[in-house]
Amino acid sequence: MRQRPLRPALSKTMSGAAKPCCPGRQAGKASRPIRLVASLLFPAIIASPALAQQAAGTKPAETRPANAPDQKPAFAGQTRAPQPADMPHIAASVVARDLPQLWSMEFLPDGRMLVTAKQGAMHIIDRQGKPGPAISGVPKVMSDGQGGLLDVALAPDYATSGMIFFSFAEPRQDGNGTSVASARLVADGNGAGRLENLKIIFRQMPSYDGRNHFGSRLAFGREGELYVTVGERSSPEPRVQAQDISSGLGKTFRITQDGKPWPGNPFIGTTGARPEIWSYGHRNLQAATIDGEGRFWTVEHGPRGGDELNRPQAGKNYGWPEVTYGIDYSGAPIGRGITALQKTEQPVYYWDPVIAPSGMAYYDGNLIPEWKGAFLIGGLVAQGVVVVHMKDDKVLSEERISLGARVRDVKVGPDGAVYAVTESRGGASTIVRLTRT
Numbered sequence: 001m002r003q004r005p006l007r008p009a010l011s012k013t014m015s016g017a018a019k020p021c022c023p024g025r026q027a028g029k030a031s032r033p034i035r036l037v038a039s040l041l042f043p044a045i046i047a048s049p050a051l052a053q054q055a056a057g058t059k060p061a062e063t064r065p066a067n068a069p070d071q072k073p074a075f076a077g078q079t080r081a082p083q084p085a086d087m088p089h090i091a092a093s094v095v096a097r098d099l100p101q102l103w104s105m106e107f108l109p110d111g112r113m114l115v116t117a118k119q120g121a122m123h124i125i126d127r128q129g130k131p132g133p134a135i136s137g138v139p140k141v142m143s144d145g146q147g148g149l150l151d152v153a154l155a156p157d158y159a160t161s162g163m164i165f166f167s168f169a170e171p172r173q174d175g176n177g178t179s180v181a182s183a184r185l186v187a188d189g190n191g192a193g194r195l196e197n198l199k200i201i202f203r204q205m206p207s208y209d210g211r212n213h214f215g216s217r218l219a220f221g222r223e224g225e226l227y228v229t230v231g232e233r234s235s236p237e238p239r240v241q242a243q244d245i246s247s248g249l250g251k252t253f254r255i256t257q258d259g260k261p262w263p264g265n266p267f268i269g270t271t272g273a274r275p276e277i278w279s280y281g282h283r284n285l286q287a288a289t290i291d292g293e294g295r296f297w298t299v300e301h302g303p304r305g306g307d308e309l310n311r312p313q314a315g316k317n318y319g320w321p322e323v324t325y326g327i328d329y330s331g332a333p334i335g336r337g338i339t340a341l342q343k344t345e346q347p348v349y350y351w352d353p354v355i356a357p358s359g360m361a362y363y364d365g366n367l368i369p370e371w372k373g374a375f376l377i378g379g380l381v382a383q384g385v386v387v388v389h390m391k392d393d394k395v396l397s398e399e400r401i402s403l404g405a406r407v408r409d410v411k412v413g414p415d416g417a418v419y420a421v422t423e424s425r426g427g428a429s430t431i432v433r434l435t436r437t
């Protein structure tokens with residue numbers, strides 16, 4: 001991979017990225033150093049491991065005031081976990097630059113990258129970081145607001161089948177909605193290719209005429225089951241349907257590669273329920289992955305101060321919009337302003353202020369041993385990668401790798417390095433490689 005210093009590309013990216021987009025959002029981290037140290041807050045103690053351990057082990061990565069200071073976690077360690085005692089020094093290099101605004105990235109078996117561009121294009125990026133021409137056969141997408149061409153996933157048997165799955169905001173006669181398609185990717189030898197045998201296998205229903213909260217991520221479990229995450233379309237009228245199992249808004253789904261309910265799904269046989277549903281009561285899920293035990297995890301965008309990590313389980317209710325941390329963008333409470341109810345699940349972890357999660361990977365590589373078994377979460381507002389270390393399905397510690405740019409997707413490469421896709425609003429993306437120094 002070509003390795004260039006990070007500064008020039010990020011300076012360019014950040015001219016667009018530094019604009020604040022949400023209340024309570026902190027912008028303008030443009031002057032962050034590029035030689036990254038996980039704990040930028042403690043530069044003076046890096047030479048003193050014992051002191052670093054003591055300080056890092058007690059101080060959380062997040063130290064800013066909460067939006068909802070009166071809300072209390074349901075259990076110790078549910079928010080603001082301490083930083084780990086042992087944090088690697090991380091270096092970043094840009095491996096691809098001047099890309100269209102990307103939404104997702106997957107490594108192909110030959111080490112090239114397949115990417116989706118939000119406005120509706122798919123490209124293969126070669127190992128020198130150069131994008132090929134747009135792949136033909138991509139369906140028309142609703143590219144407006146948060147809509148566009150969204151996630152892409154390779155079929156578990158991609159090496160032999162060439163099958164890919166992707167999600168997108170689909171323009172429909174009665175509005176729009178998140179849909180999932182399958183197709184065979186046929187590369188043409190010139191860095192381009194075409195999609196063959198395109199099928200729309202799943203449609204989130206009902207449609208809604210809006211621009212926000214489409215989700216979405218795709219993740220294959222070990223049996224070939226496909227988890228699909230979506231949003232609840234944001235506005236007060238549709239968002240209450242997150243609690244309604246006859247609606248596809250605000251859900252995770254578990255389906256076959258033909259888009260059928262996966263056998264054993266929790267609401268098969270429940271009258272009126274959508275049988276593809278796996279879990280409900282979600283807001284906007286733009287991060288999902290499978291852990292080392294084959295289990296499905298998500299991070300969803302909460303309201304102002306309510307992003308949450310969950311391990312969605314069959315048929316369970318994750319609360320939105322009846323139960324949530326955080327407050328509305330207006331400053332008003334969400335619903336009755338409650339953070340717990342017997343019938344709803346507590347998040348494994350929550351962030352106030354938000355990180356604005358997008359993209360997530362489970363680190364099983366060897367290049368960065370300190371991260372083994374951790375979740376790596378892209379942060380749009382956090383402007384970097386959020387690393388959460390787990391123990392017994394709770395967050396043990398949290399560290400932040402600041403990249404000074406919105407991070408839209410995170411993947412672990414075949415080389416064990418971590419790859420972050422950055423974006424500037426309405427502008428260019430870069431792909432950044434993170435390694436241990």
Ligand SMILES: [Ca+2]
Pocket residue numbers: 281308318319320323324345347
């Ligand atoms: Ca929740």
